Amino acid sequence: MAKLTLRLTLIELVLALGAVLVVGRAAQLQLIDGATWRAEADSVRKATVVLAARRGGIYDRNGVALALTQEYFEVGIAPNELRDRAPDVKAIAAALGMPPSRVAADVRTRKWIGYRGPFSGAEVRTLRGMHGVHLDGHYARHYPAGSLARGVVGALRTDSARGVSGVESALDSALTGVPGLAVVLKDRAGRSYQSPARTEREPVAGHDVFLTIDTELQEIAERAMDDAITEYEASGGDVVVLDPSTGELLALASRQTVDGHVVSNKASFFTDPFEPGSTAKLFTAGALLARSRVNPTDAVFAENGVWEMQVSSRGASRIIHDAHKTTGDLTLAQAIQISSNIAMAKFSQRLSASEQFEALRDFGFGSPTGVEYPSESRGGLRSPERWDGNSKASIAMGYEFLVTPIQLAAAYASIANDGILLTPSLVREVRDPSGAVLYRHQPEPVRRAVSSAVAATLREYLD
Numbered sequence: 001m002a003k004l005t006l007r008l009t010l011i012e013l014v015l016a017l018g019a020v021l022v023v024g025r026a027a028q029l030q031l032i033d034g035a036t037w038r039a040e041a042d043s044v045r046k047a048t049v050v051l052a053a054r055r056g057g058i059y060d061r062n063g064v065a066l067a068l069t070q071e072y073f074e075v076g077i078a079p080n081e082l083r084d085r086a087p088d089v090k091a092i093a094a095a096l097g098m099p100p101s102r103v104a105a106d107v108r109t110r111k112w113i114g115y116r117g118p119f120s121g122a123e124v125r126t127l128r129g130m131h132g133v134h135l136d137g138h139y140a141r142h143y144p145a146g147s148l149a150r151g152v153v154g155a156l157r158t159d160s161a162r163g164v165s166g167v168e169s170a171l172d173s174a175l176t177g178v179p180g181l182a183v184v185l186k187d188r189a190g191r192s193y194q195s196p197a198r199t200e201r202e203p204v205a206g207h208d209v210f211l212t213i214d215t216e217l218q219e220i221a222e223r224a225m226d227d228a229i230t231e232y233e234a235s236g237g238d239v240v241v242l243d244p245s246t247g248e249l250l251a252l253a254s255r256q257t258v259d260g261h262v263v264s265n266k267a268s269f270f271t272d273p274f275e276p277g278s279t280a281k282l283f284t285a286g287a288l289l290a291r292s293r294v295n296p297t298d299a300v301f302a303e304n305g306v307w308e309m310q311v312s313s314r315g316a317s318r319i320i321h322d323a324h325k326t327t328g329d330l331t332l333a334q335a336i337q338i339s340s341n342i343a344m345a346k347f348s349q350r351l352s353a354s355e356q357f358e359a360l361r362d363f364g365f366g367s368p369t370g371v372e373y374p375s376e377s378r379g380g381l382r383s384p385e386r387w388d389g390n391s392k393a394s395i396a397m398g399y400e401f402l403v404t405p406i407q408l409a410a411a412y413a414s415i416a417n418d419g420i421l422l423t424p425s426l427v428r429e430v431r432d433p434s435g436a437v438l439y440r441h442q443p444e445p446v447r448r449a450v451s452s453a454v455a456a457t458l459r460e461y462l463d
Contacts, residue, residue, distance in 0.1 A: 052139055053177025055161055056206030058153055058168070060215045061248075061428050065144045066153050067168065072118035074136040079107045081132035088130065095119075095126050149218050151267040152211070152252050152373075152426065166267065167209065167426065169374045174430055177206035207438060210429040212248035217241055221253040222264070229255050229262065238269040238405040244413035246443050247422035249371070249406075270371065273379045273402035278339045280398035282458055283411065284348055285332055287359030289454045293350040294332045300346040302326035307342045311389035318390060320345055320397075336461040341397045348396035353384035356392055362449045363411040363421065365403055370423045370446075379403045411449070415462075419455035421446040 058067035075096060082088045089107055093100040096115060106113045117123075118140070127133045141156050154166015161176070163169035180203035221239040228237060241251035254268045266272075288294045305325035308317050324338050335343035348356065360366065366381030380402035382391075387400075394400040403411075406424055414421040423444040430439040450458070 047183070049182050051180035051182050051200065051203045052137075052161075053179050053203035054139060054205040055141065055177065056175040056208045056433075058175070059208065059210045060149075060213045060218075061210060061250075062214065063210070064215045066149060066211070066213075066215075068142050068144060069139050070142060071121050071137050071139055073121070073124045074117055074138075075115040075119060075124060075127065076134040076136060077107065077113040077115075078132050078134065079111065079113070082107070083131045088132065091126060091130070092133065095123055097123070145215065147264055148215060148222065149213055149252070150265040151254055152213060165374070167211065167372070170372050171209055171427070171430075175206045175209060177433075178204040180204075205433040207433070208431045209427060210431070211426055212243075212250060212428045212441065213252070213426070214250050217251040218253070221251040225253040225255050236268070240269050240405050240409040242409045242413050242424060244416035244422075246441070247410070247413070247424050248428065248441065249424055249426055267373065269405040270373045270376045271404070273377050273404050275399050275401070276403045276408055277398040278341075279408060280401075280403070281336055281339060281344050281396065282415070282461065283360055283363050283365075284344060284351070284356060284396040285336055285461065286363070286415075286450045286454055286458055287351055287356055288332060288347055289457055290359065290450050291351070291355060294347065296331065296333070299329035299331045300335075300343050302328060302330050302340060303342050305342070307345070309345060309393060311393075316389070318393075320393070333461050344396040345393035348392045351392065353387045353392060356395060357381070357384045357387075360395070360401065362447060363414065364407055364446065364449070365401065365411065369404075369406055369410050370444075371406060372426045376406075377404050379407055414449045415455050415458050417455075418452045419448050419450040421449045 054071065055069040057065060057069065059065055075092075077092065079085070085107065089104045090100055092098075093103040096103075096117075096119060098115075118138070124135055128135065139161065141161070143150065143153065150166075152166055154168035154170075155164055156162060156168055157164045163172035163175065168175065180201045182200035221241060225237055225239050228234065236254075236256035238255075239251065239253040240249065242249050252267075252269050254264070254266050256263050256266050256268055256272075302322065304327050305322040307320045309320055310317050320341050322338075322340050322342050324340065326338065326340065330338070330340055330343040332343075332347060334340070335347065351359075360381055365379055368376045368378045370376075382401070387395075391400055410421065410424050423446055425441050425444070427439070428441050429437055431437055449455075
């Protein structure tokens with residue numbers, strides 16, 4: 001009997017010790033290590049995902065879409081979650097444009113079904129909220145106008161939704177929205193599904209950008225560029241249409257031949273400088289008028305179209321030709337009207353190198369215009385200390401310095417704008433997702449290039 005009592009006592013002690021160990025281990029797991037295990041469980045069952053934000057659209061001045069971001073969906077189906085299988089299968093097939101027999105077979109034989117699509121928001125509209133149907137949305141960028149103004153609009157990186165060129169790059173921070181955050185639960189297979197109790201930060205869409213471009217004028221400019229390339233067998237060219245009173249760019253067309261192929265999506269009007277030639281004669285004329293170095297009756301001999309110009313005291317010379325074999329004298333106005341190299345070379349000698357340089361700088365040459373475009377070229381204008389005996393004449397004829405088409409257009413626009421040089425602009429408005437206007441373009445004067453009287457005289461020369 002004593003032995004039996006001893007055995008029972010030992011058993012009770014073992015059981016009591018076991019209970020103490022179990023309770024102690026449970027206390028350790030729940031009270032001491034509970035936070036660690038909860039975190040590990042959450043890492044398996046929960047995931048924080050980034051909700052992409054819709055990128056803002058790019059439109060022309062009249063609201064014509066040039067770049068849009070649309071949401072597309074992949075559709076996942078969990079057959080065991082469907083409430084009413086037969087009607088649900090029929091609804092899914094109708095929405096996705098698939099044979100009902102295929103969907104029915106998938107639902108009958110598979111535990112999880114993924115239809116990648118992509119499907120538009122309109123296509124999956126009737127499936128939203130249906131038990132067992134899981135929609136995975138993503139965004140894609142589209143350019144509804146095709147190649148129209150693509151050199152201006154630009155593009156996105158292939159590996160991200162960030163702008164890599166054009167307005168897409170220059171205004172990337174405005175176009176890019178603010179991503180949201182969501183907490184999702186994962187099943188045993190690792191598939192994610194939204195938890196009814198998820199916490200999230202809703203994504204905020206990017207701002208919409210309205211350009212100064214008019215798509216009707218843009219189409220006209222691009223067709224005109226194509227016709228000119230064909231007619232003259234040219235290797236390239238640019239068209240810039242600019243409102244001189246506001247600085248707004250209404251159309252920008254470029255065609256360049258690269259390796260024998262015509263490229264239409266470059267932005268050479270901003271990036272590729274060239275020697276302006278006779279188009280630059282007007283600016284030396286402006287410098288002469290501004291400094292009162294000529295009057296309406298002043299004239300120089302036209303040399304019958306061929307002139308040997310002395311360029312140094314050592315007897316060095318150069319031959320300057322005119323297309324027109326003028327026999328008499330030419331005033332400054334006549335020199336501009338017939339584009340006389342000889343007369344402009346002679347008139348330019350009345351200016352110092354510094355005066356001629358400063359006049360060109362006043363018209364905006366040698367500096368970026370400030371247009372909203374990445375990698376705009378500043379052109380090329382050497383300081384007068386680096387000029388030689390040829391330079392004043394060469395620059396008066398439009399050589400020995402480089403300009404971009406946009407610089408040249410802005411300089412001519414300043415003459416039309418009573419002598420005031422404006423910053424060219426591509427952006428007319430920026431609006432938030434609700435449509436509220438955050439920015440509206442106003443003319444931005446840079447400086448007075450010439451007086452209003454000189455500008456009026458130069459316009460007369462161009463008549």
